Amino acid sequence: MARGRNSKGDKDEPETGSLEVGMLCKSSFNDNELDSYLRQGEIKASEKPPVPPQILWVGDCTIATFGNFSASTGKAKSKKTFNITAMVAAAVTNTTVLNYRASLPEGKRMILYFDTEQSKFHCHNVIERIYRLAGLSLNKEDKRIRFYGLREFTPSLRIALIDYALRTFEGVGLVIIDGLRDLMYDINNAKESTDVMTMLMAWTSKYNLHIHCVLHLNKNDNNTRGHIGTELENKAETVLIISKDKQDANISEVKPMHMRDKEFSSWAFYIDDNSLPVLDVGYHVTVVKPKDKPLTSLSDDVHTRVLQKVFGNEPPQKYIELVKALGASYAEEGYKRGDNAIKEMLKIFNERKLITKNKDGYHYHPAQPSQK
Template structure:
């Protein structure tokens, strides 16, 4: 025996039979339950995720998705159709205080057109902020074993189901748990995970695992021209991808579809000055030193910046300082007590 297992042979045989896929079988097609337009974003037996940086309105986006699921209708751009007998929604928040969790519940009710003075039995909301990651997982598992007819589970704060987001074993265990829950109970789980502050990658090893195994990953981000507008776009989808859309928060603190939204066209990044041909640099330096010889460093940077701008290459101070450093290292520009000087013969 090459591998010593913690399971006995009878258990292994049972698990192996559970996992066997036969050609003669005709498995049921997983029910589609959530769409954006005609693009499927959620099916039973799978999980998906929303991701974005802090304050990008991820939770506002989730409330619209949940409200649509509660009433099997369309809210914002989310269209839901959960089958009878699978209409129960469990929402687990791992980050916010009881007060802020209640705000989320109230927002869902208002979006769904429900009265706040009566509990809707289709939605159960739980705040798990004060519990350990191990207990949070146990509570979610207990709820799934206890409630009948669950169709959608929200885990707002997937990172909080583990102690170390870069731990490979913990990440694999959490992903395995998600896949087991969705398979065993035939439901859909939607998770929320932050993006890194400095780039657009999902956080930690758990983020990489999520991108690899999730059915759909959505990115919620602030519009570059208007921070009051949040954009929703697909990062990864197994189905056809939908076009980016957007929403804003109205005076009633509810997310509203931004019907006048247009996709932001990002200008190509300007080429660095270091990539320009020598002819441009020669022209810039000749023009600069024909008129003056700057005395101070700050004056030299300002004059060099203006000279490049006049040639159509307006750049920030960092790019200008980088060029000045290169010119100085090549002795094309030198400095003495009288100021800066240009040495064109060194080209």
């Protein structure tokens, strides 16, 4: 059902409409506007606000409440959108799908899904997947969910469209923004990041709903992308991280990055032959070991033993053979490392002239003291 414009007619109230979007473009406000905003933000000891409804759980751990926003993050192709479809399917039907249990209250059952990245064809695949997971008929539109592809629009227009939808539709309880980064022009711009966070907080507060966003992780580490990622981690109710299992790329693990409520245990899903996410009931969480001690911090005696083993027989002729031999020798000493760590150590040996190369291959010079 469409929502009409506010018609209170109070002269002291600022004009309604896209007020939240408009305030981002303003640097000065008249007294009527300031008075209204100040009263809107006043907290009175005698007026206790209602406890925000919890709407989404993993097990008995709350991950979403009204008046807040959350996020899913992960590397490219980690199956973040597949994870979201299960979350939405659970919310549409107020049931458990995959490992998400949802309960949207009556009068707040509508879901708005905004995709900023994919083509219409791939967006259709997503909503079809939601329908199938929720057990809905593909021959009839379900009024509880509306899906919009905003790929071709500018960041400022995307924000305005989301704002317009929230002002237009009544009974919205959950909003998905698949592509938070696309609400801004520069992902590292502090002002834009603050503006986007401000919009999320304004929307969730004004319309008493929950917003779940999707944001990528950096390619080279496990940090959320850009200044917006830092802001998101600081202000979100829950941040989930979806990652491919290191032993099996067909399995995606879901674990909490940040939670205000108690954290749930990691779980995983895979994609079946029908292109639907399925809970991997036999999944065992891999215990993450403390960060390996860098080879550069090892004692000279360890490096000496390693080099003596490598060059004790026939010297390696090729670089790849030397890297492999060094790796095996460090592993025998109890320091199994990847090729990059070995190559970094080899670079240091070369700089110290502990290892040199001529037409006969690589040679070790033990007369020179080994250094870190």
